[in-house]
Amino acid sequence: MKQKFPGLFLYFLLAIFILNLLQANFTQLLFDEAYYWYYAKDLAWGYFDHPPMVAWLIALGSVFFEGELGIRFLSCVLSIGTMSIIWVLVDHPKKRDYVSHFFVLILSMTLVHAYGFLMLPDTPLLFFTALFFLAYSYFLKNPGFLAALFLGIVMAALMYSKYHAFLVIFFVLLSNLRLLSNPYAWMAVAVSLLCYGPHFYWLYEHDFVSVNYHLFERPNRPYEFFDFTLGYIINLIAIFGLTFYWIYQALFKNNDDGLFPRALRFVAYGVLIFFLVSSFQRRVQTQWIIVICIPAAVLVYNYMLNHGQTRKWIFRMGLLNILILFFLRVGLVYEPLFPVVFETHGNKTWTKEITSQVGDIPVVFENSYRMSPMFSFYSGNISFSLNNVWYRENQYSIDKTEETVRGKRVLYVSKYLPDRDISFTMPDSTLFYGVYKDPFISYRKLRTEIINISSMDTEIPVIFDLYNPYPFAVPNDELEFGLALLDSYKQLIEVIPIKAEPSEDYSPLIASEAHRKFQFLMPELPIEEVAYVKIVISENGLRWGLNGIKTEID
Incomplete structure (x- = not known):
């Protein structure tokens, strides 16, 4: 053990682990953590917003501990695992001389620090990104059956963590296109797809709900430079805090030779460019770019070991970062210290x-x-x-x-x-x-889809299909229908109540798993900005539901 990890490294690791356990136990949940705990109450191969890894980890951690610590226990374990893997990935003879600098670098990264005790999808994403680079480095040195098996399993685990993980795999492939002619690389892909098969099947069973939401259904809004692109640039600074200048300088100046450093650079640069382009279309959240922290940590630490000035400044500013972050960590538990009311409070x-x-x-x-x-x-x-x-x-x-x-x-x-x-x-x-x-009484799973809307003619009846997925019949007289108007960014403009009549023989009940056709006359649309419409339902006086598949209008 000490050959790979010096004693001082292990002491730091133990101290961080104990501190994170205490923080995990005494900090009330984030809202998202509570949502993923809700996932974990019903384990599955997939969930609406994310793949299932975060739910599996919460369920496993809750076997050992109750309450907040049970939810976060494995985040503490994965955190020290991530740090250990990054240490192994750094191949430099002087690294044992600067153990404290290594931990200052890692712990000064804002979200890496936070995900040391918070259980969110990005927590396993960080760990399995580091493990993926370890598996890839092993594959480069020893291509063969075992290396391909290891790499394939880790790729699947990475994708089970978060869909953004695809960018890591894609940019590594882009850094070494010779992999396309390597049979062991294809074997790794086959193993990964086999392991990921249950999630594909879950997506199929649920009409690819996650894919549709993230790619097609998520609302957006008009481009705003200050909130979108400038906001993205601010996120790039926030993710590294006071060390951002020296970290980016080291990241872009690192020119280590070899396929592995090349892969690290391709992932870091590729993710940064991908989300820069995305920022011209939508707001980019800070955690979406967190995967760059793994290749950045390896490349920057290598650069620090060769450049004393950079090492000195990252160490100094990193300590200030850590002091601020520890102050905020105390504030997560002790509310008066935190500058604003936060979601772990009250x-x-x-x-x-x-x-x-x-x-x-x-x-x-x-x-x-x-x-x-x-x-x-x-x-x-x-x-x-x-x-x-x-x-x-x-x-x-x-x-x-x-x-x-x-x-x-x-x-x-x-x-x-x-x-x-x-x-x-x-x-x-x-x-x-x-x-x-x-x-x-609610029937929020009723689904509607407009069948004919080729014309906006107010004299031609519009027909829509109503599907009842429930194992029981739904009364017609409990339902009211509305026409939801959406703009080109899929933002709701308003809902217009409509009088919909059955277009076939009337029945007071909509049978279980049955389709029923209704028709109505299209009202005059009061707003020119309408780009999509869909049929929504109010059952028993509840506010209009999310029932309809949107239909683009001319």
Whole structure:
């Protein structure tokens, strides 16, 4: 062990691991962590927003510990694994002389630091990106059956972590096109596809819902330089904090020879360029570029070992970064230290405020896949996110949670209720209202698709198909229909109620797994910016749902 890892390295690693365990235990959940905990309650080969790795890790960690520590335990383990792999990937005779510089470099990277104790999809993404580079370096040195098997399994694990992982694999291939003629490389691809097969099948069974959402259904807005492109540049600075100048300088000046350093550079540069281009179309989130931290850590540390001035400045500014990050880490637990109200603050308080008024009855949150799992985690109550046309689909749209609240007395929570039975305030001072519904009945999985809309003629009936996926019949008289108008960025403009009549023999019930045709006359569209329309449904007076497949209009 000490041949690869000097004693000082292991002491640092142990201290970081213990610190992360303590942080994981005493910090309340992020909303996204609660959402992935909700994933883990029903293990599957896929979920609406992401592949399943984050859910699997949460489920496994919860075997060993309860509460927040159970959710985050394996993030702490993967974090020290990531650091250890990066250390191994650095091939430099002087690296043992600068162990403290190595840890300052790694821990000064903002999100790498944070994902040392937070359990999000990017946590396994970082680990398996590092492991992928380790597998690739081994493959370059010893191409053969075992190397291909190892590389294929790691590629699958990488893709099970997050879809963005494809960029890592693609740019490594681009750095070494000779792999296309290497039979062992093709074997690695075959192994990867075989391991990833269950997720492909899950996507097929769920109508490729994740792919459709991320590529086609996600709303956007007009290009804004300051928020999109300038925001992306600010993210590039934020990801490295005060060390950003020296890290990028070292990253771009590193000219180490060989296929492996070339692969590291291709991934780092490729991801940066890919998301720069993307920033001209949509807002790029900081965590989307986090994979560059792995190749950057290897390339920059190698450069630091050869250049004293760079080593000195990254060490100095990195220590300042770490001091700031540790101050913020304390603030995640002790609220007065944090400069703003953050999402790890007060979740137990607002949850308790609700349960003290409603007891253990289920709670339905309007348009909040964030609040619903957080409430369920800290209260133990059943909860559900009822998504409508002003929001977006999520895991609650495709799983069976709706069945746990249908027909029951529930508290319906929204910011927009005209009347209320209870109210409560979130830590950021947002006021929410709750009203009892008894019984609560929703049919959010009903699906509609316009069949003929070749003309906007208001005299020609428009026909749409209504599909009932439920194992029971749905009453016609509980449904109202609306025409949702969307702009070219798929943003909702408004919903126009329509009078839809069955275009075939009338039946008061829509049978289980049956299709029913309806027709209506297209109203005059009041806004020129309308680019898409879709049919939405209000059942039992609930706000319009997310039922329809959008149809482009001329």
